Amino acid sequence: MPVVRNASTAAPAGQSAHSYVIAYTCMSNVRDWDGATYDRISGPMEGLGREVLARLELHGDELVLDAGCGSGRITQALIERLPRGRVIAVDQSASMVDAAKQRLGPAADIRVVDLLELELEEPVDAILSTATFHWIADHASLFGRLRAALRPGGRLVAQCGGEGNITVLRGKVTPLLSREPYAEYFRDWRPPWNYAAPGQTRERLLSAGFTSAECWLAPAPREPEHPREFLSTIVLGPHVQQLPRELQEKFMDEVLEMLGEPVVVDYVRLNIDALA
Ligand SMILES: C[S@@+](CC[C@H](N)C(=O)[O-])C[C@H]1O[C@@H](n2cnc3c(N)ncnc32)[C@H](O)[C@@H]1O
Numbered sequence: 001m002p003v004v005r006n007a008s009t010a011a012p013a014g015q016s017a018h019s020y021v022i023a024y025t026c027m028s029n030v031r032d033w034d035g036a037t038y039d040r041i042s043g044p045m046e047g048l049g050r051e052v053l054a055r056l057e058l059h060g061d062e063l064v065l066d067a068g069c070g071s072g073r074i075t076q077a078l079i080e081r082l083p084r085g086r087v088i089a090v091d092q093s094a095s096m097v098d099a100a101k102q103r104l105g106p107a108a109d110i111r112v113v114d115l116l117e118l119e120l121e122e123p124v125d126a127i128l129s130t131a132t133f134h135w136i137a138d139h140a141s142l143f144g145r146l147r148a149a150l151r152p153g154g155r156l157v158a159q160c161g162g163e164g165n166i167t168v169l170r171g172k173v174t175p176l177l178s179r180e181p182y183a184e185y186f187r188d189w190r191p192p193w194n195y196a197a198p199g200q201t202r203e204r205l206l207s208a209g210f211t212s213a214e215c216w217l218a219p220a221p222r223e224p225e226h227p228r229e230f231l232s233t234i235v236l237g238p239h240v241q242q243l244p245r246e247l248q249e250k251f252m253d254e255v256l257e258m259l260g261e262p263v264v265v266d267y268v269r270l271n272i273d274a275l276a
Contacts, residue, residue, distance in 0.1 A: 032241075034233070035099025039071035041229050044222040048269065049074035049130035052159040053081070055273065061085045062125035065149060067115055067158070068092075068132025072100030072108070078128055079107050088120065116141055123151035133160035133270075134193045139201065143208035150276035156210070162217045162270025163197040166235060169266055173236065173255055182251060185242050192238050196270060205274045213274040220267040227263035228252055235265055 053074060061084040069075045069089035079087050090113035091097050097112045104110065115136060127146055136142050146156055177186040198215035205213035224230035232240045232252050240248050
Protein backbone atom coordinates (compact mmCIF):
# COMPACT_ATOMS: atom_id res chain seq x y z
CA MET A 1 0.00 0.00 0.00
CA PRO A 2 1.46 3.40 -1.00
CA VAL A 3 2.72 5.70 1.71
CA VAL A 4 0.89 8.99 2.03
CA ARG A 5 3.32 11.84 1.63
CA ASN A 6 3.53 14.63 4.11
CA ALA A 7 1.43 17.28 2.36
CA SER A 8 3.81 20.02 3.40
CA THR A 9 6.69 18.46 1.45
CA ALA A 10 6.64 19.00 -2.29
CA ALA A 11 7.87 16.46 -4.81
CA PRO A 12 11.32 17.27 -6.20
CA ALA A 13 11.45 19.37 -9.36
CA GLY A 14 10.75 17.30 -12.46
CA GLN A 15 8.98 14.51 -10.59
CA SER A 16 5.28 14.07 -10.05
CA ALA A 17 4.06 13.58 -6.51
CA HIS A 18 2.83 10.18 -7.65
CA SER A 19 6.21 8.97 -8.88
CA TYR A 20 7.78 10.26 -5.71
CA VAL A 21 5.32 8.41 -3.50
CA ILE A 22 6.24 5.15 -5.20
CA ALA A 23 9.70 5.31 -3.70
CA TYR A 24 8.20 4.63 -0.30
CA THR A 25 5.97 1.73 -1.24
CA CYS A 26 6.69 -1.89 -0.52
CA MET A 27 9.11 -1.35 2.33
CA SER A 28 7.83 -3.85 4.82
CA ASN A 29 11.21 -5.61 4.89
CA VAL A 30 14.70 -5.03 3.52
CA ARG A 31 14.28 -7.45 0.69
CA ASP A 32 11.03 -5.95 -0.54
CA TRP A 33 11.86 -3.76 -3.52
CA ASP A 34 9.80 -1.55 -5.78
CA GLY A 35 11.05 -2.57 -9.21
CA ALA A 36 9.59 0.39 -11.13
CA THR A 37 11.20 2.94 -8.83
CA TYR A 38 14.48 1.06 -8.75
CA ASP A 39 14.53 0.95 -12.52
CA ARG A 40 14.04 4.71 -12.72
CA ILE A 41 16.65 5.81 -10.19
CA SER A 42 19.34 3.12 -10.33
CA GLY A 43 21.63 4.92 -12.77
CA PRO A 44 24.56 4.82 -10.31
CA MET A 45 24.12 1.06 -9.89
CA GLU A 46 24.01 0.58 -13.65
CA GLY A 47 27.30 2.47 -13.99
CA LEU A 48 28.93 0.20 -11.42
CA GLY A 49 27.35 -2.91 -12.94
CA ARG A 50 28.58 -2.16 -16.45
CA GLU A 51 32.14 -2.06 -15.14
CA VAL A 52 31.63 -5.54 -13.67
CA LEU A 53 30.12 -6.85 -16.88
CA ALA A 54 33.18 -5.55 -18.77
CA ARG A 55 35.31 -7.97 -16.69
CA LEU A 56 33.37 -10.98 -17.98
CA GLU A 57 35.02 -12.41 -21.10
CA LEU A 58 32.42 -13.86 -23.45
CA HIS A 59 32.42 -15.43 -26.92
CA GLY A 60 28.76 -14.54 -27.41
CA ASP A 61 27.28 -18.02 -27.39
CA GLU A 62 27.31 -18.82 -23.67
CA LEU A 63 24.53 -19.49 -21.18
CA VAL A 64 24.90 -16.91 -18.39
CA LEU A 65 23.03 -16.46 -15.10
CA ASP A 66 22.37 -12.95 -13.78
CA ALA A 67 22.14 -13.58 -10.04
CA GLY A 68 19.97 -10.84 -8.48
CA CYS A 69 18.97 -9.15 -11.73
CA GLY A 70 16.86 -6.38 -10.17
CA SER A 71 14.90 -4.49 -12.82
CA GLY A 72 17.14 -5.82 -15.58
CA ARG A 73 19.28 -2.85 -16.59
CA ILE A 74 22.51 -4.86 -16.41
CA THR A 75 20.75 -7.98 -17.71
CA GLN A 76 19.95 -5.99 -20.83
CA ALA A 77 23.60 -5.05 -21.31
CA LEU A 78 24.53 -8.71 -20.74
CA ILE A 79 22.08 -9.88 -23.40
CA GLU A 80 23.72 -7.52 -25.89
CA ARG A 81 27.01 -9.34 -25.29
CA LEU A 82 25.40 -12.72 -26.10
CA PRO A 83 24.05 -12.58 -29.66
CA ARG A 84 24.10 -16.37 -29.95
CA GLY A 85 23.77 -17.15 -26.26
CA ARG A 86 21.11 -17.13 -23.55
CA VAL A 87 20.50 -15.44 -20.23
CA ILE A 88 18.70 -16.74 -17.16
CA ALA A 89 17.95 -13.85 -14.79
CA VAL A 90 16.79 -14.51 -11.24
CA ASP A 91 15.76 -12.28 -8.37
CA GLN A 92 13.98 -12.87 -5.10
CA SER A 93 11.71 -9.86 -5.54
CA ALA A 94 8.55 -10.34 -7.63
CA SER A 95 8.36 -6.59 -8.15
CA MET A 96 11.91 -6.49 -9.56
CA VAL A 97 11.16 -9.48 -11.78
CA ASP A 98 8.02 -7.76 -13.11
CA ALA A 99 10.08 -4.67 -13.95
CA ALA A 100 12.76 -6.82 -15.62
CA LYS A 101 10.12 -8.63 -17.67
CA GLN A 102 8.73 -5.30 -18.78
CA ARG A 103 12.17 -4.09 -19.81
CA LEU A 104 13.41 -7.30 -21.46
CA GLY A 105 10.33 -9.13 -22.73
CA PRO A 106 11.23 -12.63 -23.97
CA ALA A 107 14.94 -11.74 -24.43
CA ALA A 108 15.78 -13.50 -21.15
CA ASP A 109 14.39 -16.31 -19.03
CA ILE A 110 13.46 -14.30 -15.92
CA ARG A 111 12.44 -16.02 -12.70
CA VAL A 112 11.57 -15.24 -9.09
CA VAL A 113 14.19 -17.26 -7.18
CA ASP A 114 15.91 -16.92 -3.82
CA LEU A 115 19.60 -17.44 -4.57
CA LEU A 116 19.88 -19.45 -1.35
CA GLU A 117 17.52 -21.96 -2.97
CA LEU A 118 18.91 -21.75 -6.50
CA GLU A 119 18.65 -24.95 -8.53
CA LEU A 120 18.95 -24.78 -12.31
CA GLU A 121 17.99 -27.57 -14.66
CA GLU A 122 21.19 -27.08 -16.72
CA PRO A 123 24.67 -25.86 -15.77
CA VAL A 124 25.59 -22.34 -16.84
CA ASP A 125 28.87 -21.19 -18.38
CA ALA A 126 29.11 -18.07 -16.23
CA ILE A 127 27.41 -16.14 -13.44
CA LEU A 128 27.26 -12.36 -13.27
CA SER A 129 26.05 -10.64 -10.12
CA THR A 130 25.95 -6.94 -9.27
CA ALA A 131 24.96 -5.14 -6.07
CA THR A 132 23.25 -8.20 -4.61
CA PHE A 133 25.47 -10.39 -2.39
CA HIS A 134 25.60 -7.88 0.50
CA TRP A 135 21.85 -8.36 0.97
CA ILE A 136 22.44 -12.04 1.73
CA ALA A 137 23.70 -12.97 5.20
CA ASP A 138 24.86 -16.51 4.50
CA HIS A 139 27.66 -16.24 1.92
CA ALA A 140 28.86 -19.80 2.49
CA SER A 141 25.50 -21.21 1.40
CA LEU A 142 25.19 -18.65 -1.38
CA PHE A 143 28.55 -19.59 -2.90
CA GLY A 144 27.69 -23.29 -2.59
CA ARG A 145 24.54 -22.72 -4.64
CA LEU A 146 26.38 -20.67 -7.25
CA ARG A 147 29.17 -23.24 -7.56
CA ALA A 148 26.60 -26.00 -8.07
CA ALA A 149 24.95 -23.99 -10.86
CA LEU A 150 28.22 -23.60 -12.83
CA ARG A 151 29.74 -26.11 -15.22
CA PRO A 152 33.29 -27.13 -14.32
CA GLY A 153 35.54 -24.31 -15.51
CA GLY A 154 32.66 -21.82 -15.44
CA ARG A 155 33.23 -18.32 -14.08
CA LEU A 156 31.68 -16.18 -11.39
CA VAL A 157 32.18 -12.44 -11.91
CA ALA A 158 30.51 -10.34 -9.24
CA GLN A 159 30.50 -7.13 -7.27
CA CYS A 160 28.66 -6.14 -4.10
CA GLY A 161 29.11 -3.82 -1.17
CA GLY A 162 32.26 -4.80 0.71
CA GLU A 163 34.01 -4.08 3.99
CA GLY A 164 33.86 -0.32 4.65
CA ASN A 165 30.92 0.31 2.31
CA ILE A 166 29.06 3.55 3.19
CA THR A 167 30.95 3.86 6.47
CA VAL A 168 31.16 7.66 6.25
CA LEU A 169 27.49 8.03 5.32
CA ARG A 170 26.37 5.68 8.08
CA GLY A 171 28.63 7.45 10.55
CA LYS A 172 26.75 10.66 9.83
CA VAL A 173 23.28 9.09 9.97
CA THR A 174 23.76 6.86 13.02
CA PRO A 175 23.57 9.62 15.70
CA LEU A 176 20.10 10.47 14.40
CA LEU A 177 18.90 6.96 15.23
CA SER A 178 19.26 7.50 18.97
CA ARG A 179 17.44 10.85 18.90
CA GLU A 180 13.76 11.56 19.34
CA PRO A 181 11.39 10.76 17.74
CA TYR A 182 13.36 7.94 16.07
CA ALA A 183 15.09 6.21 18.99
CA GLU A 184 12.28 3.82 19.94
CA TYR A 185 12.21 2.38 16.39
CA PHE A 186 15.93 1.67 16.27
CA ARG A 187 16.40 0.25 19.78
CA ASP A 188 16.66 -3.37 18.60
CA TRP A 189 17.60 -2.60 15.02
CA ARG A 190 20.62 -4.27 13.45
CA PRO A 191 22.04 -3.12 10.11
CA PRO A 192 20.96 -5.75 7.56
CA TRP A 193 23.97 -5.64 5.25
CA ASN A 194 26.72 -8.20 4.92
CA TYR A 195 29.75 -6.15 3.87
CA ALA A 196 32.34 -8.91 3.67
CA ALA A 197 36.13 -8.62 3.44
CA PRO A 198 38.11 -9.98 0.47
CA GLY A 199 40.10 -12.55 2.49
CA GLN A 200 37.10 -14.20 4.13
CA THR A 201 35.22 -14.13 0.82
CA ARG A 202 38.05 -15.90 -0.98
CA GLU A 203 38.13 -18.58 1.74
CA ARG A 204 34.37 -19.08 1.49
CA LEU A 205 34.53 -19.38 -2.30
CA LEU A 206 37.29 -22.00 -2.10
CA SER A 207 35.40 -23.88 0.64
CA ALA A 208 32.34 -23.86 -1.62
CA GLY A 209 34.34 -25.69 -4.30
CA PHE A 210 35.65 -22.90 -6.53
CA THR A 211 39.13 -23.81 -7.77
CA SER A 212 40.44 -20.26 -7.73
CA ALA A 213 39.14 -16.94 -6.47
CA GLU A 214 40.39 -13.39 -6.67
CA CYS A 215 38.67 -10.86 -4.40
CA TRP A 216 39.47 -7.19 -3.91
CA LEU A 217 37.96 -3.97 -2.60
CA ALA A 218 37.62 -0.80 -4.66
CA PRO A 219 36.31 2.59 -3.49
CA ALA A 220 33.57 3.83 -5.83
CA PRO A 221 32.03 7.04 -4.45
CA ARG A 222 28.90 8.21 -6.25
CA GLU A 223 26.86 11.43 -6.27
CA PRO A 224 23.31 10.30 -7.10
CA GLU A 225 21.27 12.55 -9.37
CA HIS A 226 18.18 12.19 -7.16
CA PRO A 227 19.72 11.96 -3.66
CA ARG A 228 16.47 11.86 -1.71
CA GLU A 229 14.94 8.98 -3.63
CA PHE A 230 18.25 7.18 -4.07
CA LEU A 231 18.98 7.28 -0.34
CA SER A 232 15.47 6.49 0.86
CA THR A 233 14.91 3.68 -1.64
CA ILE A 234 18.32 2.04 -1.89
CA VAL A 235 21.05 3.13 0.53
CA LEU A 236 18.94 4.01 3.57
CA GLY A 237 15.90 1.92 2.63
CA PRO A 238 16.40 -0.32 5.67
CA HIS A 239 16.40 2.77 7.94
CA VAL A 240 13.35 4.37 6.35
CA GLN A 241 11.27 1.21 6.48
CA GLN A 242 12.02 0.84 10.15
CA LEU A 243 10.01 3.99 10.81
CA PRO A 244 6.25 4.54 10.79
CA ARG A 245 5.14 6.26 7.62
CA GLU A 246 4.42 9.58 9.29
CA LEU A 247 8.10 9.86 10.32
CA GLN A 248 9.74 8.76 7.07
CA GLU A 249 9.67 12.15 5.33
CA LYS A 250 10.86 13.97 8.44
CA PHE A 251 13.71 11.50 8.82
CA MET A 252 14.82 12.02 5.22
CA ASP A 253 14.55 15.80 5.64
CA GLU A 254 16.91 15.60 8.61
CA VAL A 255 19.29 13.21 6.87
CA LEU A 256 19.57 15.45 3.83
CA GLU A 257 20.05 18.55 5.94
CA MET A 258 22.77 16.79 7.90
CA LEU A 259 24.58 15.50 4.81
CA GLY A 260 24.54 18.86 3.02
CA GLU A 261 25.42 19.10 -0.66
CA PRO A 262 26.64 17.41 -2.69
CA VAL A 263 25.44 14.09 -1.29
CA VAL A 264 28.27 11.60 -1.71
CA VAL A 265 27.64 7.90 -1.20
CA ASP A 266 30.99 6.44 -0.17
CA TYR A 267 30.62 3.08 -1.85
CA VAL A 268 33.37 0.51 -1.34
CA ARG A 269 32.79 -2.46 -3.60
CA LEU A 270 33.90 -6.05 -3.13
CA ASN A 271 34.88 -7.57 -6.47
CA ILE A 272 34.92 -11.31 -7.11
CA ASP A 273 36.42 -13.24 -10.03
CA ALA A 274 36.22 -16.98 -9.37
CA LEU A 275 36.57 -20.17 -11.38
CA ALA A 276 34.54 -23.33 -10.82
C1 LIG B 1 20.46 -3.29 -5.44
S1 LIG B 1 19.56 -4.50 -6.31
C2 LIG B 1 20.72 -4.88 -7.65
C3 LIG B 1 19.99 -5.21 -8.92
C4 LIG B 1 20.87 -5.30 -10.17
N1 LIG B 1 21.75 -6.45 -10.14
C5 LIG B 1 21.69 -4.04 -10.36
O1 LIG B 1 22.91 -4.11 -10.35
O2 LIG B 1 21.08 -2.97 -10.53
C6 LIG B 1 19.74 -5.91 -5.25
C7 LIG B 1 18.87 -7.06 -5.73
O3 LIG B 1 19.22 -8.24 -5.01
C8 LIG B 1 18.05 -8.99 -4.88
N2 LIG B 1 18.24 -10.00 -3.82
C9 LIG B 1 18.53 -9.78 -2.52
N3 LIG B 1 18.61 -10.96 -1.86
C10 LIG B 1 18.37 -11.94 -2.78
C11 LIG B 1 18.28 -13.34 -2.72
N4 LIG B 1 18.48 -14.01 -1.57
N5 LIG B 1 18.00 -14.02 -3.85
C12 LIG B 1 17.79 -13.38 -5.01
N6 LIG B 1 17.85 -12.03 -5.13
C13 LIG B 1 18.13 -11.31 -4.03
C14 LIG B 1 17.00 -7.96 -4.53
O4 LIG B 1 15.70 -8.45 -4.69
C15 LIG B 1 17.38 -6.84 -5.48
O5 LIG B 1 16.69 -6.94 -6.69
